[in-house]
Amino acid sequence: MIKLNNNTSHRKNKIIDYVIIGNSAAGTSAAENIRKLDKKGSIIILTSEGYLNYSKPLITYYIAGKVSLERINFKKEEFYKCNNIYLELDSRVKHIDTIKKIVITVSGRKIHFNKLLIANGGKPIIPEIKIRKSSPRKVNNTGRLERNFNDNFISLENLNNIKGIYKLTTLEDAIKIKKYIEEKKIKSVSILGGGLIGLKSAEAFLEVGLKVNIIELSNRIMSATFDKEASDIIENTIESKGSNVFTNDTIEVIYINKKKIISYKLRSGKKVESSLLIIAVGVKPDTSIINDDSIQLSNGITVDNFMRTTQEDVFAAGDVINSYDMVLNKERNIAIWPLAVRQGAVAGINMAGGNKKYCGGFFMNSIEILGIPSISMGMANAENDMQKNVKILKDYNNERNFYKKIIVKEDKIIGVIMIGNIERAGIYAGLIKNKIDVSNIIEDINGEDFGIIQLPLKYRKHMVVGEGIEV
Ligand SMILES: Cc1cc2nc3c(=O)[nH]c(=O)nc-3n(C[C@H](O)[C@H](O)[C@H](O)COP(=O)(O)OP(=O)(O)OC[C@H]3O[C@@H](n4cnc5c(N)ncnc54)[C@H](O)[C@@H]3O)c2cc1C
Numbered sequence: 001m002i003k004l005n006n007n008t009s010h011r012k013n014k015i016i017d018y019v020i021i022g023n024s025a026a027g028t029s030a031a032e033n034i035r036k037l038d039k040k041g042s043i044i045i046l047t048s049e050g051y052l053n054y055s056k057p058l059i060t061y062y063i064a065g066k067v068s069l070e071r072i073n074f075k076k077e078e079f080y081k082c083n084n085i086y087l088e089l090d091s092r093v094k095h096i097d098t099i100k101k102i103v104i105t106v107s108g109r110k111i112h113f114n115k116l117l118i119a120n121g122g123k124p125i126i127p128e129i130k131i132r133k134s135s136p137r138k139v140n141n142t143g144r145l146e147r148n149f150n151d152n153f154i155s156l157e158n159l160n161n162i163k164g165i166y167k168l169t170t171l172e173d174a175i176k177i178k179k180y181i182e183e184k185k186i187k188s189v190s191i192l193g194g195g196l197i198g199l200k201s202a203e204a205f206l207e208v209g210l211k212v213n214i215i216e217l218s219n220r221i222m223s224a225t226f227d228k229e230a231s232d233i234i235e236n237t238i239e240s241k242g243s244n245v246f247t248n249d250t251i252e253v254i255y256i257n258k259k260k261i262i263s264y265k266l267r268s269g270k271k272v273e274s275s276l277l278i279i280a281v282g283v284k285p286d287t288s289i290i291n292d293d294s295i296q297l298s299n300g301i302t303v304d305n306f307m308r309t310t311q312e313d314v315f316a317a318g319d320v321i322n323s324y325d326m327v328l329n330k331e332r333n334i335a336i337w338p339l340a341v342r343q344g345a346v347a348g349i350n351m352a353g354g355n356k357k358y359c360g361g362f363f364m365n366s367i368e369i370l371g372i373p374s375i376s377m378g379m380a381n382a383e384n385d386m387q388k389n390v391k392i393l394k395d396y397n398n399e400r401n402f403y404k405k406i407i408v409k410e411d412k413i414i415g416v417i418m419i420g421n422i423e424r425a426g427i428y429a430g431l432i433k434n435k436i437d438v439s440n441i442i443e444d445i446n447g448e449d450f451g452i453i454q455l456p457l458k459y460r461k462h463m464v465v466g467e468g469i470e471v
Contacts, residue, residue: 015112017041018351019103021093021289022119023053025337026318026344028075030117033348035083041352043085044111046103048092048120051171052077057200057337059174063181064204072171093120098294098311115313115351118290118301119344122283122319122335124167127192129154131162133256154254154279164261165254165277168201177278186210186276190264192251193280194221199367201278202238206370212243213272217250217281225365225376229394230417233401237370246270251277285320285333298322300333305357307347315351317343326360327378327414327432334363362432366422372401375422378415378432379407393446406446411439424451434459 018034020027023045031043054072061067080087092106096116103111131152152158159165166177180186189205191198194216202212214221220231235245246266253265254277263273285300296302296310300322307315318340322331339361349356364377391408402420406413406428412435416428427450431438436459438445444454452460 015101015114016044017114018043018117019111019113019115020045020117020119021103022117022121022318022320023047023049023087023089024056024119024121024318025340026119026121026320026347027117028053028079029341029344030119030315030317030348030351031083031085032079033345034352035085037349037352037354043083045080045085045087046091046093046105046111047087047089049170049172050090052087052089054171055337056169056171059168059171060200060204062171062174063178063201064207066207069175093289095289095291096295096314098292098314101313113313116315117344117347117351118295118309118314118316118320119318119340119347120286120289120320121340122169123286123288124156124169124279125282125284126154126156126159126167126279127250127281129251130253131158131256132253159279161259162256162261163259164275165279167279168197169283177276180276181208181210184275188213188274189276189278190215190272190274191278191280193282194218194245194247195224195280195282196222196365196367197282198278198280199234199369201280202243203367203369206238206241206243212238213246213274214238214244215246215249215251215266217248219247221245221247222376223381225363225380226374226417227381227405229396229403229405230374230376230380230419233372233398233403233419234369234374237372237401241370283319283335285322287320298331302331305359306350306355307343307358308350315347317347323358324360325362326435327362334361336361336364338364364429366425372420373422374417374419375425376415376417377425377429378413380405380415380417391442393442395446395448404446404448408438408442408445411437411442413438413445421448427452427455431455431459 018041020030027045031045052073053075055074058067058072062072094104094106096103101113131154166173188211190213191201192215194214205212221235222231238245249266249268251264252267254261255263261277263271265271287297294311301309301316301320303309303316303321307317309316319335322333325332343358346356346358362378366375389410393406395404405417407415413431418425441454444450
């Protein structure tokens with residue numbers, strides 16, 4: 001266990017004022033905001049990982065060689081020292097006793113808390129796939145040579161024992177994958193899952209010149225956030241450079257030899273040789289440390305607008321919670337970095353006695369595949385779900401790999417997809433977030449030259465403030 005802060009005053013106290021589980025977007029943001037209001041209270045951050053901290057959206061850029069390990073931290077060591085925050089690395093929480101207000105680590109340590117934040121994020125989903133290990137051929141009872149197969153299933157636990165199969169959700173995963181590619185001189189990689197993490201991985205592998213095979217269960221990649229036109233542009237781009245996208249398909253059996261992946265068979269029957277497979281079918285809130293029903297779960301942890309769980313003095317934020325989706329107008333899990341930071345800040349302020357409300361957020365993601373940037377936000381694929389009062393504006397140029405789609409419901413933008421040119425995405429995000437009535441500018445909002453100047457005057461004033469600025 002690495003202890004970053006030399007200040008051991010908390011050991012003399014029986015009760016720690018603020019215990020935070022998780023040292024990433026939500027956890028560090030909470031600690032920073034607690035310290036703004038409470039200069040003296042003891043703060044401990046516990047993390048199961050051995051790294052100071054790192055920007056999770058950058059781990060694929062580390063594989064691509066665009067970001068070094070030195071530059072992947074989003075908080076320097078001074079952050080913990082200057083704010084008197086005691087960080088415990090390699091300190092995994094096993095469970096929480098909400099009655100006695102104790103956090104119990106895997107090593108058996110008990111930490112008493114006054115206020116607790118659960119910000120331990122998500123956990124990768126590992127689908128049930130058969131592993132077929134071949135063993136040497138032996139003579140059977142009829143005198144013939146026969147190969148025995150020893151079937152098992154992949155799991156989070158046994159993934160480490162098979163060379164060439166990885167998940168990609170932590171910096172440690174990224175370091176292992178990069179090393180494996182370099183050492184084994186890997187030329188092609190298979191990715192199970194064509195969602196955000198799968199495509200982020202593909203972005204990195206294509207960047208370093210590997211061929212990719214993406215295997216996606218649904219009928220197109222990024223099906224949760226893209227529509228058909230958008231998915232087609234990205235799929236065609238990937239395939240035009242000699243890579244493959246297998247849709248409506250999944251891996252049925254993985255073949256292993258000497259504890260190493262050698263190939264796999266798709267449900268459609270195709271057998272693909274492979275020495276590197278990334279499992280990227282998604283993440284779900286990691287609620288495994290909660291084992292009593294005082295903290296209500298509904299997929300993720302249920303919180304109110306102040307990031308309070310249903311248990312007094314216990315707060316939660318980030319990928320582990322369900323929070324308000326302001327576009328869908330319902331609670332759900334939206335696992336993206338900026339929302340985790342914002343929720344962590346709200347939790348921290350309220351833990352320290354402040355009164356800050358979380359107003360909700362919406363999904364947004366951005367990827368660049370082989371030089372084609374893309375962004376989707378809000379309900380970008382909404383027309384099937386909500387036909388009523390929905391207006392769809394589209395601009396599509398297949399040859400230029402350009403696509404823009406704006407979905408307007410009851411005069412407010414609720415979703416945007418941009419492919420090929422993502423300039424001004426921030427303006428659309430602002431219009432969604434601030435629920436601006438666009439009825440007077442509806443003719444302009446899909447134009448390539450749409451910009452601040454076309455926005456309603458009142459909103460423009462709100463966006464741009466400062467002496468000498470006239471808009
Ligand atoms: C490959 C990849 C690419 C991504 N790209 C983007 C992107 O481009 N844009 C975007 O907005 N979002 C992206 N995301 C999502 C984004 O990274 C998450 O939404 C964000 O990291 C959530 O922050 P968090 O603090 O809730 O949890 P996490 O970042 O998951 O951190 C959880 C923390 O809890 C700790 N922890 C977990 N379990 C325990 C335990 N039992 N005991 C103690 N500590 C524990 C971990 O060590 C870690 O410190 C990406 C995610 C991945 C995996």
